[in-house]
Amino acid sequence: MKIGTIDIGTNSMRLLTAIYKDEKIIDRKKYVNTTRIGQGVDDKGYISQEAIDRNIKALKEFKDICDSEGCDYVYCMGTSALRDSKNADEFIALAKKDTGIDVEVITGERESNLGFLGVLEGVQKEDSEEILVVDIGGGSTEFIVGNQDGVNFCKSENIGALRLTEKFLKTEIVTDQELNDTVEFINKTIENTINTIKNRNIKKLVGIGGTITSVSAINQKLEVYSMEKVHNSKICKKEVDQILQMLKNMTLEDKKRLNGLQPKRADIITAGVVILDMIMEKLELNEIIVSEYDNLEGLMCQMAKKMS
Numbered sequence: 001m002k003i004g005t006i007d008i009g010t011n012s013m014r015l016l017t018a019i020y021k022d023e024k025i026i027d028r029k030k031y032v033n034t035t036r037i038g039q040g041v042d043d044k045g046y047i048s049q050e051a052i053d054r055n056i057k058a059l060k061e062f063k064d065i066c067d068s069e070g071c072d073y074v075y076c077m078g079t080s081a082l083r084d085s086k087n088a089d090e091f092i093a094l095a096k097k098d099t100g101i102d103v104e105v106i107t108g109e110r111e112s113n114l115g116f117l118g119v120l121e122g123v124q125k126e127d128s129e130e131i132l133v134v135d136i137g138g139g140s141t142e143f144i145v146g147n148q149d150g151v152n153f154c155k156s157e158n159i160g161a162l163r164l165t166e167k168f169l170k171t172e173i174v175t176d177q178e179l180n181d182t183v184e185f186i187n188k189t190i191e192n193t194i195n196t197i198k199n200r201n202i203k204k205l206v207g208i209g210g211t212i213t214s215v216s217a218i219n220q221k222l223e224v225y226s227m228e229k230v231h232n233s234k235i236c237k238k239e240v241d242q243i244l245q246m247l248k249n250m251t252l253e254d255k256k257r258l259n260g261l262q263p264k265r266a267d268i269i270t271a272g273v274v275i276l277d278m279i280m281e282k283l284e285l286n287e288i289i290v291s292e293y294d295n296l297e298g299l300m301c302q303m304a305k306k307m308s
Contacts, residue, residue, distance in 0.1 A: 001307075004066035005299040006059070006076040008103060010038030011138025011162045011268060012210060013055060015062045016296035017069050020304040025121060025297055030227065031065060032210075033058040034264035037091075038081030038139045042163045047085045055091070056098055063099045075303050077114075077295070078105040080139030080160060108156025111135075112142040114298030116151050119206055121301060122231060122293025131204040132197060132283070135294065136211040136275050138162035138268070143193050145200055153200070155193045159186050161211050161272035169271055174248045182271065186278045194282045205285045207235075208294040210265060211272030216290040217260030218243055225260070231292035237280045240288075244273045 001021070007014045015031040035055045040048055059076075066074045076095075082088045082105045092103045106114070115135045128147045135142040139160040145153040168182040216233045217225055247255065247270045255266035280288065 001073070001304065002069065002071045003300050003304060004062070004069070004071040004074040005296045005303070006062055006074065006101070007296055007299075008035075008037060008055065008059075008076065008078040008082060009138050010041070010079065010081040010140070010160055011036060011265070013037075013058045013062065014296060015065060016300060017066060017071055018297075018300060020300060023305075025300060028227075028297075029069075030296070031062065032262070033061070034262070036138075036162065038084075038160075038162055040166070041081045041085045041139070042166055045085065046087050047081065047091055052091050052094065056094055059095055059099050059101060063101060073303065073307075074101060075299055076101050076103045077111075077299060078103050079111050080108075080137055080156075080158075080163075083108070084139065108140060108142065109154055111140075111295060112144040112154035112156060113151050114295040114302065115142055115208055116144040116146050116154070117298035117301055118294045118296065119208060119291045119298075120148065121297045122291050123206070129204065130200060130202055131206055132202045132285075133206045133208060133291075134212070134276075134279055134288075135209045136161060136207070136272050137209050141190075141275055141279075143190075143197060145197060145202065153196065155196075157190050157193060159189050159275055161268040161275065164271040164275070165268045172252050173250070174270055179248065179274065182274050183278060186275055187282070190279070190282070194279075197283060202283070202285070205280070205283070205288045206291050207276070207288045208291050211269065211276060212288070212290055213292065214261055214265055214269060215240065215243060215273060215276065218258060220260060222260045225262070227292045230290055233290045235288050235290065237277075237286045240273065240277050240280060244270070244277050247273060
């Protein structure tokens with residue numbers, strides 16, 4: 001059975017096509033389009049007409065890919081920006097009319113659960129120790145604690161790479177004041193969640209989402225992005241610090257030319273790395289394992305199991 005799963009995120013729209021057979025995902029292909037549905041949503045509360053047009057166009061393209069690859073089913077979820085915007089219904093109705101796709105806006109908790117489910121697909125099945133999965137998105141960051149038996153704690157916090165860039169990082173080369181304000185806001189927002197997680201004595205941190213996969217690609221200086229090289233790669237806190245220091249002092253044009261970074265992510269990557277840096281610092285965890293399996297794989301598994 002061939003399935004397509006689509007995630008309409010705050011910063012980008014992503015598609016996974018794969019065959020689901022014998023409870024395994026095979027022949028995975030991923031597509032990304034930086035569509036910025038969340039541009040200005042934090043400030044104005046609405047998805048702009050330009051953002052609606054951009055995203056409908058991208059959704060049509062993804063539907064065409066699913067058709068050409070012979071997908072039997074296509075499932076689509078909307079996350080942080082669609083949760084927050086007052087005109088999400090307008091977008092959902094237009095998406096259905098123009099593409100035939102039903103967009104389901106999912107809660108932060110369900111997003112967390114799907115992310116965790118996806119990570120479990122891509123890791124070696126280990127013992128029952130708890131792991132922490134962190135998903136830094138454009139609008140929100142999900143914290144999920146669980147093990148092979150499922151999720152034991154999850155929290156979605158309204159800190160994301162696009163949201164914090166719009167809110168604080170207004171100059172091309174980040175000023176100390178902007179950085180301090182961002183750090184202060186992150187710390188205040190996630191303080192309770194961090195304390196809850198600290199009490200669980202987690203040793204293993206896994207990261208998913210565009211910020212974290214980009215940090216891995218930058219760290220490896222990948223000229224061409226490779227799912228294989230990024231998946232299960234490790235980044236230590238010192239490397240995150242070094243990347244942050246480098247990004248902070250770079251112009252937008254320099255960032256666009258940086259090996260491992262998609263040019264369309266260049267303007268928001270610094271905020272994403274600040275979030276990652278603060279999480280690792282507060283939890284006193286020195287290493288993060290990067291997973292290329294995320295909520296797209298999670299959605300695919302969940303939907304395939306419902307049908308079987």
